Amino acid sequence: xxxxxxxxxxxxxxxxxxxxxxxxxxxxxxxxxxxxxxxxxxxxxxxxxxxxxxxxxxxxxxxxxxxxxxxxxxxxxxxxxxxxxxxxxxxxxxxxxxxxxxxxxxxxxxxxxxxxxxxxxxxxxxxxxxxxxxxxxxxxxxxxxxxxxxxxxxxxxxxxxxxxxxxxxxxxxxxxxxxxxxxxxxxxxxxxxxxxxxxxxxxxxxxxxxxxxxx
Numbered sequence: 001x002x003x004x005x006x007x008x009x010x011x012x013x014x015x016x017x018x019x020x021x022x023x024x025x026x027x028x029x030x031x032x033x034x035x036x037x038x039x040x041x042x043x044x045x046x047x048x049x050x051x052x053x054x055x056x057x058x059x060x061x062x063x064x065x066x067x068x069x070x071x072x073x074x075x076x077x078x079x080x081x082x083x084x085x086x087x088x089x090x091x092x093x094x095x096x097x098x099x100x101x102x103x104x105x106x107x108x109x110x111x112x113x114x115x116x117x118x119x120x121x122x123x124x125x126x127x128x129x130x131x132x133x134x135x136x137x138x139x140x141x142x143x144x145x146x147x148x149x150x151x152x153x154x155x156x157x158x159x160x161x162x163x164x165x166x167x168x169x170x171x172x173x174x175x176x177x178x179x180x181x182x183x184x185x186x187x188x189x190x191x192x193x194x195x196x197x198x199x200x201x202x203x204x205x206x207x208x209x210x211x212x213x214x215x
Contacts, residue, residue: 011147017136071125177198
C-alpha cells in the first residue's frame with residue numbers, strides 16, 4: 001500500500017500508464033538496453049553538477065527548488081519536499097546522483113499523467129525522457145495485475161514468460177535487490193533504485209574504495 005500522498009499519486013499514475021500496455025516482450029529485452037540507459041544517465045551528470053551549487057556531491061532542498069524552476073517543473077513546495085524525502089534514500093538531507101535520477105524519473109511519471117502533456121517533452125531533455133520511458137515500460141511489463149506494485153510471483157511470471165526458466169534463481173535475486181523494505185512488494189521508486197545499481201549508476205567515481213568488492 002502507498003504510504004504517502006505522493007506515493008499514492010505515483011501508484012495512480014503507474015496504474016493509468018499500465019492500462020496503455022507495454023512494448024516490452026521479455027525481461028531480457030530490458031537488460032539488453034542497459035548500455036544505452038547507462039550512457040543516457042551518465043549524460044545527466046552535467047545537469048546534476050549544474051544544480052549542485054556548492055559541489056558537495058548532493059543537492060539540498062533549496063537547490064532542488066531552483067532545479068525545478070530552471071527545468072520548468074511546476075510542483076508545489078509540499079510536492080517538492082515530499083519528493084525530496086522520498087528520494088533521499090540515505091536520509092542524509094541531500095540528493096546524490098543516483099537519487100537525483102530516481103527523482104527525475106518520478107517527476108517524469110507524475111507529469112506524464114498530468115493533462116495536456118501528451119506527446120510533449122516534459123523536461124526539455126528528450127534523450128533522458130526516452131530512458132525514463134524504458135523504466136516505466138519495464139515496470140509495466142513486470143506489474144502483471146496493474147496495481148502499481150510488482151510482487152515476487154509477478155517477477156517469476158515475467159521471467160517464465162520469456163522462456164528463461166533457468167533464470168528463476170536470478171529473478172529471485174533481482175526481486176530481493178528491488179524489495180528494499182522487504183515487504184514482498186516493489187514500488188516504482190524501489191525498482192528505480194535497484195535499476196540505477198544494476199546499470200552501475202552510483203557514485204563510483206567518488207567512492208571507488210567503497211565500491212570495490214561489491215557485485
